[in-house]
Amino acid sequence: xxxxxxxxxxxxxxxxxxxxxxxxxxxxxxxxxxxxxxxxxxxxxxxxxxxxxxxxxxxxxxxxxxxxxxxxxxxxxxxxxxxxxxxxxxxxxxxxxxxxxxxxxxxxxxxxxxxxxx
Amino acid sequence: xxxxxxxxxxxxxxxxxxxxxxxxxxxxxxxxxxxxxxxxxxxxxxxxxxxxxxxxxxxxxxxxxxxxxxxxxxxxxxxxxxxxxxxxxxxxxxxxxxxxxxxxxxxxxxxxxxxxxx
DNA sequence: CTCATTTCTTACTATTTTGTTAGTATCTAA
DNA sequence: TTAGATACTAACAAAATAGTAAGAAATGAG
Numbered sequence: 001x002x003x004x005x006x007x008x009x010x011x012x013x014x015x016x017x018x019x020x021x022x023x024x025x026x027x028x029x030x031x032x033x034x035x036x037x038x039x040x041x042x043x044x045x046x047x048x049x050x051x052x053x054x055x056x057x058x059x060x061x062x063x064x065x066x067x068x069x070x071x072x073x074x075x076x077x078x079x080x081x082x083x084x085x086x087x088x089x090x091x092x093x094x095x096x097x098x099x100x101x102x103x104x105x106x107x108x109x110x111x112x113x114x115x116x117x118x
Numbered sequence: 119x120x121x122x123x124x125x126x127x128x129x130x131x132x133x134x135x136x137x138x139x140x141x142x143x144x145x146x147x148x149x150x151x152x153x154x155x156x157x158x159x160x161x162x163x164x165x166x167x168x169x170x171x172x173x174x175x176x177x178x179x180x181x182x183x184x185x186x187x188x189x190x191x192x193x194x195x196x197x198x199x200x201x202x203x204x205x206x207x208x209x210x211x212x213x214x215x216x217x218x219x220x221x222x223x224x225x226x227x228x229x230x231x232x233x234x235x236x
Numbered sequence: 237c238t239c240a241t242t243t244c245t246t247a248c249t250a251t252t253t254t255g256t257t258a259g260t261a262t263c264t265a266a
Numbered sequence: 267t268t269a270g271a272t273a274c275t276a277a278c279a280a281a282a283t284a285g286t287a288a289g290a291a292a293t294g295a296g
Contacts, residue, residue: 001282008254008281011149011174020227021152021220027230029147031129031284034139047243056129058285063244083293084242094230101226102139104219109138111215112145119252126251126284149254165273176255181274201263202272 024101027072032057032065037091037102040075044090074098142219145190150175150183155209155220158193162208192216 002009015022028034035054039045045053051062066089069075074095080086120127133140146155153172157163163171169180184207187193192213198204 003281006255006281007174008149011254014174015149015153017231019152019156020224020229020231021146021156023227023231024223025143025147025152028139029143031133034137034143035133038137038139048241051243056125056132059244060246060286061284064284079243082242084240085244085292087243097229098226101219101222104222105142106138108216108219109141111138112212113135113138113141121251124251124285129284166271169273177274178256178276179254182254197273200272202270203262203274205273 027074028098028102030065030068032061033069036062036065036069037074037095037098040089040091040095041099041102044078044088047087047089050089069095145187145192146216146220148183148186150179151187154180154183154187155192155213155216158207158209158213159217159220162196162206165205165207168207187213 012022012026016026028037032054035057036050039050039053047062047066050066051057051059054062066075066077070077073092076090076092078088078090080088130140130144134144146152150172153175154168157168157171165180165184168184169175169177172180184193184195188195191210194208194210196206196208198206
């Protein structure tokens with residue numbers, strides 16, 4: 001939980017109020033969010049599919065990051081009343097508006113990695 | 119200092135090895151980096167100018183973030199042998215290759231802020 | 237009734253990031 | 267000689283993020 005009155009939190013708020021980049025970083029920052037967004041970009045996936053496809057992620061972190069993305073309106077959680085339960089995750093319309101940004105980041109990152117290898 | 123063998127560090131490394139977005143986030147993530155990059159995008163600035171123009175930043179954080187950007191090759195530190203000292207910071211050529219990405223982030227973030235206001 | 241499956245929770249610990257405070261070095265001008 | 271300007275550094279504390287381990291609910295199959 002964040003402590004609303006810490007200098008840290010206040011500084012973050014101030015930056016987010018004045019800088020679009022910081023807003024974007026706030027939404028997609030977090031250890032596993034890039035991985036999740038990559039997976040979901042190709043279409044809907046179940047919770048267990050995500051877990052299996054993201055090597056090393058714990059259930060706690062997967063849920064936490066999905067919840068944050070959901071709160072931000074980037075991802076939609078769809079529950080099917082079945083047993084055993086089935087929950088699917090998909091990118092929302094707002095989420096899709098991130099595509100140019102995500103592509104730009106992905107391109108730059110890959111290019112940089114290539115350079116770093118040489 | 120990072121502990122190279124923590125699960126945390128290993129997970130991050132794995133993600134960075136496989137995901138361009140994560141690479142980009144690693145480079146521009148950090149509380150004050152967006153603010154610094156915005157300022158320097160308009161041209162060279164002295165250390166003290168940066169400090170004054172970024173409300174709330176401490177000297178420790180400003181130096182730390184500048185050092186990281188320098189290490190990543192995004193920013194160049196230029197020292198003039200004067201008294202009192204003069205140190206200027208500027209975006210490198212590699213740094214400029216981030217422009218499309220930074221613009222995409224900035225655009226998306228601003229648009230989102232506008233939507234959030236309404 | 238017991239087990240298996242899926243999708244999570246909860247409580248706790250470890251790690252990392254950020255912030256605070258008090259310095260340091262150098263030379264110049266008063 | 268003393269203060270002032272600039273660009274830092276170091277030691278420590280607080281806050282935030284990430285990881286670990288165990289368990290919970292729901293229900294159909296056997």
